[in-house]
Amino acid sequence: MPDIRVVLPSVLQPLAGGHSVLISDADGPVTVGSLLDSVTGEYPVLARRLRDETGALRRYVNVYVNGDEVRRLRGLETEVAAGQEVLVIQSVAGG
């Protein structure tokens, strides 16, 4: 079955059972929002690190689909096709 791989930064891997990649089954395109729902379902603490309780991506969490940050696309409504890889990367921030 085709799937979508979500690649996590190392700092978040302990919250995902030690996995660096979370995999979601996908028969067809899914939105980034539903993809995150799917792969973080087992990991509620990880889910909260990525999105706040309104469902919005946290300001300095960037999600890339095909090399494009989703805020430049359709945000959490951006579609991801089966077989694609999604990268979660913390942005350069802080001091």
Place this chain on the structure above:
Amino acid sequence: MGGMTTAESFVLAIGTKKGLWLATSQDRRQWSFSGPHFLMSEIPSIGIDTRAGRTRIMVGVRSEHWGPTVAHSDDLGATWTEPEQGAIAFPEDAGAAVERIWQIYPDAESRPGVVWAGAEPISVWKSTDGGEHFELNRGLWDHPHRSDWGAGYGGAAAHSIVVNPAGDNVHVAMSTGGVYRSLDGGTSWEARNKGISAYFMPDPNPEFGQCVHKIAADAAVDGRLYAQNHHGVYRTDDNGENWESIAEGLPADFGFVMLTHPRREGTAWVVPLKADGERIPPDGKLAVHRTDDAGATWKRLDSGLPEHEYNSVLRDAAAVDSAEPAGVYFGTRGGTVFASADEGETFAEVASHLPDVLCVRSAVIAGAGLNGTSAEAAVPEAAAQGA
């Protein structure tokens, strides 16, 4: 001396811009440190809950990247727990997200398990399970004034919560908005700012909108509270109905800190800063000021403090413990922490070169409160890292 044979010891928690440090002491002079805990997350709020024969340290943790949460430790920081489903989150219909937890306030001895929290955006929360899960206070969240509350430089937050021993009177202070009081344990709220100046507004005496920086209750006099305002130091003797200036005798009426004695009537501490436009100790000379007569007179306390200090002391970066005499602790934005074991008469530096100090809390802990272990044993890395 081992903790097992010591009747009581002291814990000092220092929340900074880049993590938490914990220290324990038998005499409030020699401290053993552990940390940093939560490296690279800021710790703007700490509550040390010594009720029910247990020492629980609760911390508001906020990562620039990964957001805020509340974690707790029952073993002096050896292990930390973040509830799987999260400790604090707005309900869906509120349409808001917690940005930062500014205050964690364990309630009275008679209400074990009850812990209050103040957060940004301006909101008050209550836990009945020892700080593991907090519920939004709907009365304040749905208050008709809420859309008119503003943001101070540090953000729009409820930063002070004071609950009277009977539990029916709750005072909250927010920046900006001022003081709000509930007479029914938090169900309904009314602004109570009469006498507090909001000089930065067109009407300097509005019903609400004041920038109250910190409030604290007099433990010995029912209905008496003290406030450090954004310019102005005040006292109320009638539960917030009227506030009167008690700034005379201080070198400046600006500042963030307001501390009160755990038991003694009329005793409070402030740390004056020169002005809102000049946020340094007056003349660059850091001093704590204490009143023993409810603000009629103030005594300058600077023994043991540095000759020059240009860093400010933030609203929660100061604390008192419950010992006799009371200990006074505070930290600067320059990362130095000072402690006094004699109510401020003499200070000693207990830590330096830390990140900006955001929150300081201290408590007296009993041997029995450490689950049968000594303070040293419960903080195995303390000696190595603190030396």
